Amino acid sequence: MSVQQATEVTTWVLDDPEDVREAAEALAAGRAVAHGFGNVYALTFRTDRETVERVNRIKGRPAGRTAGLVTVPERIPAAFDWTRLPEGVPWQQVRSLTDELLGLGPIGLRGPAADRVPGPLVATDGGARTVRVVVPGTRCPSHAFLGAALARTGGDFLAVTSANRAQEPAHWRADGLVDEFGAEPEVRILAPADEEAARRRHPFHRPTPVSVVSFHRTAGHTRSGLPVLVLERHGSLSADHIRAVAANHGFGLAAAPHAVAPLTPRAYGLA
Template identity: 80%
Template sequence: MSVQQATAVRTLVLGDPEDVREAAAALAAGRAVAHGFGNVYALTCRPERDAVEDVNRLKGRPAGQPADLTTVPERIPSAFDWTRLPDDVPRQQIRSLAEELLGLGPIGLRGPAADRVPGALTADDDGVRTVRVVAPGTRCPSHAFLGAALALTGGDFLAVTSANRSHHATGRAHEPAHWRAAGLAGEFGADPGVRILAHADEEAARRRHPFHRATSVSVLSFHRTAGRTRSGLPALVLERHGSLSADHIRAVAANHGFGLALAPHATRPLPPRPYAAGSPRATSAHTVFPSVS
């Protein structure tokens, strides 16, 4: 996409009620919305399988790959089947841990899926039907958009994925999520199936989440444990080492009676997306974002 094409992209803005309503209506009508999500951007769509498959193709992923689930904070507990927790994972302690992590910012939580979760948002892990809930955290203004989209779709859940092209499409091992709307517009702005709902102020969005790096969310799973720590605490599994550091998650987990084990592929944190030197840094509301590619 050229700079001239990118500058023609009309970008909606989080925090503007009319823009939020327009983006929610576009999602309800079947389009994907690339929107501010914590300190980065995410791509959200309806949770039905055909919508998820369309977004997977857009990203260059296999069409049948499950999406993550997102929703407003008060509906997150209903995504999980709390009766299927391991015996050494008390429900109330997990819920209080999740609430603290969500209070800090964007996070992913993987657990046993409730029966009502659409199949396109679930994955089987050795006989356990799981769902990965990815939320922007309670400090993010995107909840107004998510709530409006849920009201129009008539459901409790939406599908979400990182705002990037997949490594299947680019040939690179990992393609980090966008954290600048300029880059987002350059990559997705020309697609008629995508609307862009940008942070009103990207610098402020990052300041709002001082413990998080500008990359995809960390994902903590609790549908099974990884034994016990030396002090005897049941160890939850960090399955993706993203924006919130393993050390920070370990400290928060300990406050709620859990240890932390890192999955083999989570020993090294995901890097933020690098942008070209000298590329524009558009951060203000109602700015038209040129390409940074």
């Protein structure tokens, strides 16, 4: 059941099936939906270029900026071209690694983009077509909304970005989200009924955008000969935790120079 905030902005409830249906219909009609995403909020929207550019402008960043890709867990493998992994990186081990990371909570995965990935979600790195898949993890109830939105758009993928204006940290509280985007006619808000409970589902994650692990290229090998994957963003899940999980699946992990320091959560003033 939707609720009214003090600013008279309607906030749909992520745990309410009717609200989820309305949010999915709003997305299919071209709106962006700011919704619970693990222990933070994300903006999810259609993948066509016009919508991606409009959301980029809403956020205050260049219209042509590449968006991330989000989908339900069973469709994640379809986003990647598994034939273009680096030499010596077995796809079975990458799949098992990503499955374990998804079980922990929200995560980002960059790999070779499948041909079916929409153009506004494809980036180029060293001549390689890549896609950054950003997902809330299997513990997050937002999969009901994502599934409903995919059913209404008729595709396998949606576009996603963090819920913030350019150069600002992502929101992890609904009241801050309402203050930021509540007056924006192109954005709808879908929040957990209990934000604290939503965050407790992900005890290893801080309230920041996701950490992003890349496997379209490697950073050499460990002393024992394991291929080293790249941490391209040090976000909600710590580098040490990801490194330990990666080792369980036969990989090392190295942080890119800009990803050595973790992201800082947004600070909110006293109510």
